[in-house]
Amino acid sequence: MSAVRPRLAVWKFSSCDGCQLSLLASHGDLLQMAQAMDIAYFAEASSSMRDGPYDISLVEGSVSTTADVQRLQRVREQSGLLVAIGACATGGGIQALRNPDDAQAWERAVYPRPQWLHSLPTATPLHAHVQVDHALQGCPVDAGQLQQLLAALLAGRRAEPAGGSVCMDCKVAGHVCVMVQGEPCLGPIIHAGCGALCPGLRRGCYGCFGPLPDASTSALAAQWLRLGASPRRLRLALHSIHVVPLPADAHASPED
Ligand code: SF4
Ligand code: SF4
Numbered sequence: 329m330s331a332v333r334p335r336l337a338v339w340k341f342s343s344c345d346g347c348q349l350s351l352l353a354s355h356g357d358l359l360q361m362a363q364a365m366d367i368a369y370f371a372e373a374s375s376s377m378r379d380g381p382y383d384i385s386l387v388e389g390s391v392s393t394t395a396d397v398q399r400l401q402r403v404r405e406q407s408g409l410l411v412a413i414g415a416c417a418t419g420g421g422i423q424a425l426r427n428p429d430d431a432q433a434w435e436r437a438v439y440p441r442p443q444w445l446h447s448l449p450t451a452t453p454l455h456a457h458v459q460v461d462h463a464l465q466g467c468p469v470d471a472g473q474l475q476q477l478l479a480a481l482l483a484g485r486r487a488e489p490a491g492g493s494v495c496m497d498c499k500v501a502g503h504v505c506v507m508v509q510g511e512p513c514l515g516p517i518i519h520a521g522c523g524a525l526c527p528g529l530r531r532g533c534y535g536c537f538g539p540l541p542d543a544s545t546s547a548l549a550a551q552w553l554r555l556g557a558s559p560r561r562l563r564l565a566l567h568s569i570h571v572v573p574l575p576a577d578a579h580a581s582p583e584d
Protein backbone atom coordinates (compact mmCIF):
# COMPACT_ATOMS: atom_id res chain seq x y z
CA MET A 329 0.00 0.00 0.00
CA SER A 330 1.40 3.48 -0.84
CA ALA A 331 2.93 5.79 1.84
CA VAL A 332 0.51 8.61 0.99
CA ARG A 333 -3.19 8.19 1.73
CA PRO A 334 -4.31 4.87 0.18
CA ARG A 335 -6.57 5.27 -2.82
CA LEU A 336 -9.99 3.67 -2.47
CA ALA A 337 -12.43 2.79 -5.23
CA VAL A 338 -16.00 1.51 -4.86
CA TRP A 339 -17.53 -0.42 -7.76
CA LYS A 340 -21.01 -1.65 -8.56
CA PHE A 341 -21.83 -4.73 -10.62
CA SER A 342 -25.25 -6.51 -10.80
CA SER A 343 -26.81 -5.42 -7.53
CA CYS A 344 -29.35 -3.18 -5.87
CA ASP A 345 -26.82 -0.58 -4.52
CA GLY A 346 -27.81 -1.46 -0.95
CA CYS A 347 -24.28 -2.30 0.15
CA GLN A 348 -22.95 1.03 -1.14
CA LEU A 349 -25.86 2.76 0.56
CA SER A 350 -25.05 1.09 3.88
CA LEU A 351 -21.54 2.56 3.53
CA LEU A 352 -23.03 6.00 2.87
CA ALA A 353 -25.53 5.56 5.69
CA SER A 354 -22.65 5.25 8.15
CA HIS A 355 -22.39 9.10 7.94
CA GLY A 356 -19.65 10.27 10.32
CA ASP A 357 -17.74 7.00 10.07
CA LEU A 358 -17.44 7.41 6.33
CA LEU A 359 -16.18 10.97 6.77
CA GLN A 360 -13.57 9.74 9.26
CA MET A 361 -12.53 7.10 6.77
CA ALA A 362 -12.33 9.70 4.02
CA GLN A 363 -9.70 11.56 6.06
CA ALA A 364 -7.52 8.46 6.21
CA MET A 365 -8.08 7.42 2.60
CA ASP A 366 -8.30 9.12 -0.77
CA ILE A 367 -11.70 8.11 -2.12
CA ALA A 368 -10.72 8.24 -5.78
CA TYR A 369 -13.71 6.51 -7.37
CA PHE A 370 -17.17 6.14 -5.84
CA ALA A 371 -19.81 6.92 -8.47
CA GLU A 372 -22.67 6.53 -5.99
CA ALA A 373 -21.22 9.28 -3.78
CA SER A 374 -19.34 11.70 -6.01
CA SER A 375 -19.20 12.94 -9.61
CA SER A 376 -15.40 13.22 -9.28
CA MET A 377 -14.09 9.90 -10.55
CA ARG A 378 -10.34 9.54 -10.94
CA ASP A 379 -8.45 6.86 -12.84
CA GLY A 380 -6.57 4.02 -11.15
CA PRO A 381 -4.50 2.35 -9.95
CA TYR A 382 -6.26 1.97 -6.59
CA ASP A 383 -4.90 0.48 -3.37
CA ILE A 384 -8.24 -0.98 -2.31
CA SER A 385 -11.33 -1.70 -4.37
CA LEU A 386 -14.63 -2.47 -2.68
CA VAL A 387 -16.79 -4.37 -5.14
CA GLU A 388 -20.55 -4.78 -4.80
CA GLY A 389 -22.65 -7.04 -7.00
CA SER A 390 -22.49 -10.31 -8.89
CA VAL A 391 -21.27 -11.09 -12.36
CA SER A 392 -24.41 -11.41 -14.48
CA THR A 393 -23.56 -10.13 -17.95
CA THR A 394 -20.73 -10.52 -20.44
CA ALA A 395 -19.84 -6.84 -19.86
CA ASP A 396 -19.57 -7.54 -16.11
CA VAL A 397 -16.89 -10.19 -16.75
CA GLN A 398 -14.71 -7.82 -18.78
CA ARG A 399 -15.16 -4.86 -16.42
CA LEU A 400 -14.37 -6.96 -13.35
CA GLN A 401 -11.11 -8.09 -14.93
CA ARG A 402 -10.18 -4.42 -15.55
CA VAL A 403 -11.05 -3.56 -11.91
CA ARG A 404 -8.85 -6.45 -10.72
CA GLU A 405 -5.91 -5.26 -12.84
CA GLN A 406 -6.13 -1.75 -11.35
CA SER A 407 -6.54 -2.82 -7.70
CA GLY A 408 -3.99 -3.73 -5.05
CA LEU A 409 -6.58 -5.40 -2.81
CA LEU A 410 -10.03 -6.40 -3.96
CA VAL A 411 -12.75 -6.74 -1.32
CA ALA A 412 -16.08 -8.40 -2.21
CA ILE A 413 -18.85 -6.70 -0.23
CA GLY A 414 -22.24 -8.29 0.31
CA ALA A 415 -24.22 -11.35 -0.68
CA CYS A 416 -24.24 -10.56 -4.41
CA ALA A 417 -20.46 -10.23 -4.60
CA THR A 418 -19.65 -13.15 -2.31
CA GLY A 419 -22.33 -15.65 -3.35
CA GLY A 420 -24.21 -14.34 -6.41
CA GLY A 421 -27.06 -13.00 -4.27
CA ILE A 422 -30.56 -12.45 -5.53
CA GLN A 423 -29.45 -12.53 -9.17
CA ALA A 424 -28.25 -16.11 -8.62
CA LEU A 425 -31.74 -17.30 -7.65
CA ARG A 426 -32.19 -17.85 -11.40
CA ASN A 427 -29.28 -20.30 -11.53
CA PRO A 428 -31.26 -23.51 -10.86
CA ASP A 429 -33.84 -22.51 -13.51
CA ASP A 430 -33.87 -21.74 -17.21
CA ALA A 431 -32.88 -18.06 -17.20
CA GLN A 432 -33.83 -17.61 -20.86
CA ALA A 433 -37.37 -18.80 -20.13
CA TRP A 434 -37.64 -16.07 -17.46
CA GLU A 435 -36.28 -13.47 -19.89
CA ARG A 436 -38.87 -14.46 -22.49
CA ALA A 437 -41.64 -14.27 -19.88
CA VAL A 438 -40.64 -10.87 -18.47
CA TYR A 439 -39.15 -8.82 -21.31
CA PRO A 440 -40.85 -7.95 -24.61
CA ARG A 441 -37.46 -7.97 -26.40
CA PRO A 442 -35.22 -10.48 -24.59
CA GLN A 443 -32.80 -10.37 -27.53
CA TRP A 444 -31.64 -6.98 -26.24
CA LEU A 445 -30.35 -8.55 -23.03
CA HIS A 446 -26.79 -9.80 -22.64
CA SER A 447 -27.20 -11.71 -19.41
CA LEU A 448 -25.26 -14.89 -18.70
CA PRO A 449 -27.17 -18.12 -17.94
CA THR A 450 -25.98 -17.90 -14.33
CA ALA A 451 -25.06 -15.06 -11.97
CA THR A 452 -21.83 -15.79 -10.15
CA PRO A 453 -19.77 -14.33 -7.29
CA LEU A 454 -16.61 -12.35 -7.96
CA HIS A 455 -14.28 -15.17 -6.88
CA ALA A 456 -15.53 -17.29 -9.80
CA HIS A 457 -13.77 -14.83 -12.13
CA VAL A 458 -10.91 -13.04 -10.33
CA GLN A 459 -8.84 -13.32 -7.18
CA VAL A 460 -10.67 -11.83 -4.19
CA ASP A 461 -8.52 -10.78 -1.23
CA HIS A 462 -11.25 -10.29 1.39
CA ALA A 463 -14.96 -11.11 1.47
CA LEU A 464 -17.64 -9.56 3.66
CA GLN A 465 -21.02 -11.29 3.76
CA GLY A 466 -24.47 -9.82 4.28
CA CYS A 467 -27.43 -8.36 2.43
CA PRO A 468 -26.55 -5.62 2.89
CA VAL A 469 -22.97 -5.77 4.10
CA ASP A 470 -22.52 -4.77 7.73
CA ALA A 471 -21.01 -1.26 7.74
CA GLY A 472 -19.31 -1.93 11.08
CA GLN A 473 -17.55 -5.03 9.70
CA LEU A 474 -16.50 -3.06 6.63
CA GLN A 475 -15.04 -0.26 8.71
CA GLN A 476 -13.17 -2.78 10.89
CA LEU A 477 -11.70 -4.37 7.78
CA LEU A 478 -10.62 -1.02 6.34
CA ALA A 479 -9.12 0.03 9.69
CA ALA A 480 -7.14 -3.22 9.82
CA LEU A 481 -5.89 -2.77 6.26
CA LEU A 482 -4.88 0.84 6.97
CA ALA A 483 -2.98 -0.24 10.10
CA GLY A 484 -1.31 -3.13 8.26
CA ARG A 485 -2.98 -5.67 10.54
CA ARG A 486 -4.37 -9.03 9.49
CA ALA A 487 -8.08 -8.77 8.92
CA GLU A 488 -10.02 -11.87 9.89
CA PRO A 489 -13.81 -11.95 9.49
CA ALA A 490 -15.95 -13.39 12.28
CA GLY A 491 -15.94 -17.21 12.28
CA GLY A 492 -18.71 -19.68 13.11
CA SER A 493 -22.45 -19.39 12.70
CA VAL A 494 -25.05 -16.80 13.73
CA CYS A 495 -25.64 -19.00 16.79
CA MET A 496 -22.19 -17.88 18.04
CA ASP A 497 -23.22 -14.23 17.63
CA CYS A 498 -26.47 -15.05 19.39
CA LYS A 499 -24.71 -16.53 22.42
CA VAL A 500 -22.24 -13.63 22.61
CA ALA A 501 -25.14 -11.16 22.53
CA GLY A 502 -27.00 -13.10 25.22
CA HIS A 503 -30.16 -13.57 23.17
CA VAL A 504 -32.65 -16.27 24.07
CA CYS A 505 -32.77 -18.75 21.19
CA VAL A 506 -35.94 -18.24 19.15
CA MET A 507 -35.79 -21.79 17.81
CA VAL A 508 -36.18 -23.34 21.27
CA GLN A 509 -39.30 -21.15 21.54
CA GLY A 510 -40.71 -22.70 18.36
CA GLU A 511 -39.63 -20.16 15.72
CA PRO A 512 -37.71 -21.68 12.76
CA CYS A 513 -34.30 -20.04 12.34
CA LEU A 514 -31.52 -20.54 9.77
CA GLY A 515 -28.85 -19.29 12.18
CA PRO A 516 -27.06 -22.63 12.74
CA ILE A 517 -26.00 -22.85 9.06
CA ILE A 518 -25.34 -19.15 8.38
CA HIS A 519 -22.09 -17.16 8.61
CA ALA A 520 -21.65 -15.11 11.78
CA GLY A 521 -20.98 -11.39 11.58
CA CYS A 522 -24.27 -9.54 11.94
CA GLY A 523 -24.37 -9.74 15.72
CA ALA A 524 -27.50 -11.94 15.53
CA LEU A 525 -29.60 -9.00 14.50
CA CYS A 526 -32.82 -10.93 13.80
CA PRO A 527 -32.88 -13.19 16.88
CA GLY A 528 -32.22 -10.01 18.86
CA LEU A 529 -35.58 -8.80 17.48
CA ARG A 530 -37.19 -12.16 18.37
CA ARG A 531 -37.38 -13.44 14.81
CA GLY A 532 -35.56 -16.25 13.05
CA CYS A 533 -32.52 -15.63 10.88
CA TYR A 534 -33.40 -15.81 7.16
CA GLY A 535 -29.85 -16.32 6.02
CA CYS A 536 -28.65 -13.04 4.54
CA PHE A 537 -25.00 -13.71 5.53
CA GLY A 538 -24.97 -16.86 3.43
CA PRO A 539 -24.46 -20.54 4.24
CA LEU A 540 -21.37 -21.89 5.95
CA PRO A 541 -19.46 -24.26 3.66
CA ASP A 542 -19.76 -27.21 6.05
CA ALA A 543 -23.35 -26.52 7.16
CA SER A 544 -25.56 -29.53 7.94
CA THR A 545 -28.63 -28.43 6.00
CA SER A 546 -30.41 -31.77 6.43
CA ALA A 547 -30.21 -31.61 10.25
CA LEU A 548 -31.61 -28.08 10.19
CA ALA A 549 -34.36 -29.08 7.77
CA ALA A 550 -35.43 -31.90 10.07
CA GLN A 551 -35.69 -29.45 12.96
CA TRP A 552 -37.77 -26.99 10.88
CA LEU A 553 -40.18 -29.76 9.94
CA ARG A 554 -40.42 -30.86 13.58
CA LEU A 555 -41.41 -27.27 14.43
CA GLY A 556 -44.24 -27.47 11.90
CA ALA A 557 -42.70 -25.53 8.99
CA SER A 558 -43.84 -26.85 5.63
CA PRO A 559 -41.31 -28.08 3.03
CA ARG A 560 -42.38 -25.12 0.88
CA ARG A 561 -41.52 -22.63 3.64
CA LEU A 562 -38.18 -24.37 4.06
CA ARG A 563 -37.48 -24.21 0.33
CA LEU A 564 -38.35 -20.51 0.17
CA ALA A 565 -36.12 -19.78 3.16
CA LEU A 566 -33.17 -21.63 1.63
CA HIS A 567 -33.65 -19.87 -1.70
CA SER A 568 -34.46 -16.34 -0.55
CA ILE A 569 -31.12 -14.53 -0.89
CA HIS A 570 -28.67 -17.39 -1.44
CA VAL A 571 -29.23 -20.64 -3.28
CA VAL A 572 -28.54 -23.10 -0.46
CA PRO A 573 -28.53 -26.72 -1.67
CA LEU A 574 -31.89 -28.24 -0.77
CA PRO A 575 -31.91 -31.25 1.54
CA ALA A 576 -34.09 -34.23 0.57
CA ASP A 577 -36.79 -33.15 3.05
CA ALA A 578 -37.35 -29.89 1.17
CA HIS A 579 -38.10 -31.57 -2.16
CA ALA A 580 -41.86 -31.89 -2.14
CA SER A 581 -44.80 -30.79 -4.21
CA PRO A 582 -45.29 -27.02 -4.69
CA GLU A 583 -48.62 -27.20 -2.84
CA ASP A 584 -47.24 -28.52 0.45
S1 SF4 B 1 -25.98 -7.91 -1.16
FE1 SF4 B 1 -28.11 -7.26 -0.90
S2 SF4 B 1 -27.99 -5.08 -0.35
FE2 SF4 B 1 -25.99 -5.67 -1.22
S3 SF4 B 1 -26.17 -5.15 -3.39
FE3 SF4 B 1 -26.73 -7.32 -3.18
S4 SF4 B 1 -28.99 -7.30 -2.98
FE4 SF4 B 1 -28.26 -5.21 -2.57
S1 SF4 C 1 -32.01 -18.03 17.67
FE1 SF4 C 1 -31.22 -18.94 15.81
S2 SF4 C 1 -29.14 -18.13 15.67
FE2 SF4 C 1 -29.80 -17.82 17.76
S3 SF4 C 1 -29.05 -19.64 18.86
FE3 SF4 C 1 -31.17 -20.04 18.22
S4 SF4 C 1 -30.94 -21.13 16.28
FE4 SF4 C 1 -28.99 -20.11 16.68
Ligand code: SF4
Pocket residue numbers: 494518519522523524525526527532533534535536537538
Ligand atom coordinates in the same frame (compact mmCIF):
# COMPACT_ATOMS: atom_id res chain seq x y z
S1 SF4 D 1 -29.77 -12.81 11.72
FE1 SF4 D 1 -29.57 -13.78 9.73
S2 SF4 D 1 -30.99 -12.69 8.36
FE2 SF4 D 1 -30.75 -11.45 10.24
S3 SF4 D 1 -29.10 -10.01 9.71
FE3 SF4 D 1 -28.13 -11.78 10.68
S4 SF4 D 1 -27.56 -13.18 9.00
FE4 SF4 D 1 -29.02 -11.68 8.21
